[in-house]
Amino acid sequence: MLNRVNRVAVIGTGFVGSSYAFALLNQGITEELVLIDLNKDKAEGDAMDLNHGLPFAPSRTKIWYGDYSDCGQADIVVITAGANQKPGETRLDLVEKNTRIFKGIVKDIMASGFDGIFVVATNPVDILTYAVWKFSGLPKERVIGSGTILDTARFRFLLGDYFDVDTRNVHAYIIGEHGDTELPVWSHASIAGTSISEWTKNKQGYNQVELDKIFLHVRDAAYHIIEKKGATFYGIAMGLVRLTKAILQNEYSVLTVSAYLDGEYGQSDIFVGVPAVVNRDGIREIVELDLSDEEKQKFEHSIEVLKKTMKPVI
Numbered sequence: 001m002l003n004r005v006n007r008v009a010v011i012g013t014g015f016v017g018s019s020y021a022f023a024l025l026n027q028g029i030t031e032e033l034v035l036i037d038l039n040k041d042k043a044e045g046d047a048m049d050l051n052h053g054l055p056f057a058p059s060r061t062k063i064w065y066g067d068y069s070d071c072g073q074a075d076i077v078v079i080t081a082g083a084n085q086k087p088g089e090t091r092l093d094l095v096e097k098n099t100r101i102f103k104g105i106v107k108d109i110m111a112s113g114f115d116g117i118f119v120v121a122t123n124p125v126d127i128l129t130y131a132v133w134k135f136s137g138l139p140k141e142r143v144i145g146s147g148t149i150l151d152t153a154r155f156r157f158l159l160g161d162y163f164d165v166d167t168r169n170v171h172a173y174i175i176g177e178h179g180d181t182e183l184p185v186w187s188h189a190s191i192a193g194t195s196i197s198e199w200t201k202n203k204q205g206y207n208q209v210e211l212d213k214i215f216l217h218v219r220d221a222a223y224h225i226i227e228k229k230g231a232t233f234y235g236i237a238m239g240l241v242r243l244t245k246a247i248l249q250n251e252y253s254v255l256t257v258s259a260y261l262d263g264e265y266g267q268s269d270i271f272v273g274v275p276a277v278v279n280r281d282g283i284r285e286i287v288e289l290d291l292s293d294e295e296k297q298k299f300e301h302s303i304e305v306l307k308k309t310m311k312p313v314i
C-alpha cells in the first residue's frame with residue numbers, strides 16, 4: 001500500500017493565510033501543512049507557533065515553513081498572498097498589483113511539478129482565479145476560487161439571526177462577483193425546505209425592507225470590518241477550510257465558489273461565484289439555478305463588470 005499523506009501548501013501567511021492554517025490544524029483536515037511567504041520570518045514564526053499547539057490538536061499534522069519546491073507533492077495549493085484592501089479601496093482596485101504578483105507565484109509553483117488543485121482567495125478573487133488557470137495551464141476543474149463562499153455564509157448567518165433559526169438550516173446563495181456587483185438569489189432561498197416567502201406568510205414582524213437590508217449588510221460587510229479592524233480573515237479562513245475538506249474528503253458538497261463557466265448560465269470564459277459540486281477532482285459540476293429575470297440581469301451585469309476589469313491585465 002502507498003504511504004501517501006495529504007499535503008496542503010499555503011502561499012501567503014498574512015491575516016488570511018495564518019488564520020486558515022490555524023483553522024485547518026484545529027479541524028485536523030490535513031496530515032501535512034507547508035507555509036510559504038515572501039516574508040520568510042513570518043512563515044517560520046507561524047510554523048513554530050502552530051507546532052506548539054499540536055499537543056492540543058485533534059490529530060497529528062506535520063507543519064513547516066518551506067519554499068516553492070514543497071508544492072510539488074502538494075494535493076492543494078491555497079493562495080492567500082498579495083495586497084489586501086485598504087480602507088476605501090474596492091477589491092477590483094487590487095487587480096493590477098495582485099495579477100503581477102500571481103504571475104511569479106504560479107510560475108514557481110508549476111516549476112515544482114505541482115499537479116493538484118489550486119484554491120485562490122486573494123482579491124479580486126474571480127479575476128485572480130482566472131489568472132491562475134491561465135498561468136498554470138491546469139484543467140479548469142482544478143482551479144477554484146473562494147468566490148462567494150464567505151458572502152453566502154454571511155447571508156445564511158444574517159438570515160438565521162433574523163428568523164431565529166440555526167444558520168445551518170438556512171439555504172440561500174450569493175452569486176456573481178465576490179464584490180460590489182454580487183447578488184442574492186432570493187428566488188431559491190429557503191429554510192428547512194420552505195421558501196422564505198412561505199416561511200414569513202402568516203407571521204408578524206417580517207418584511208422585504210428588512211430582507212433587502214440584510215443583503216446590503218452582506219455585500220458591504222468587508223468594508224465595515226476593515227473600517228473597524230483593518231482586515232477580514234476568520235470567516236474566509238473557515239470557508240477555505242470547508243472547501244479544503246470538501247476536496248480532500250471527496251465530499252461532493254455544494255459550495256458557492258468561483259468556477260469556470262463554459263456555457264452554464266449562458267456565460268463563458270469567466271470564473272465567477274456560483275454553486276458547484278466539489279469533490280476530490282475539484283469542480284464536479286456547476287449547479288445551474290433557475291434565476292428570475294431580475295436575478296439573471298444582475299448576474300449578467302456582474303460578469304460584464306468582471307470581464308471589463310480583467311481585459312487590460314489578463
Ligand SMILES: NC(=O)c1ccc[n+]([C@@H]2O[C@H](COP(=O)([O-])OP(=O)(O)OC[C@H]3O[C@@H](n4cnc5c(N)ncnc54)[C@H](O)[C@@H]3O)[C@@H](O)[C@H]2O)c1
Pocket residue numbers: 011012013014015016017036037038039042080081082083084085094101104105120121122123124125146147150178231232233236
Ligand atoms: N476571498 C475572500 O473572501 C477574502 C476575504 C478576506 C481577504 N481576502 C484577500 O486575501 C488577500 C490576503 O489578505 P491578508 O489580509 O491576509 O493580507 P496580508 O497583507 O496580511 O497578507 C498577505 C501576505 O502575502 C505575502 N506576500 C506578498 N507577496 C508575496 C509573494 N510574491 N509571494 C509570497 N507571499 C507574498 C505577504 O508577505 C503577506 O504575508 C487579500 O487580497 C485580501 O483582499 C479575500
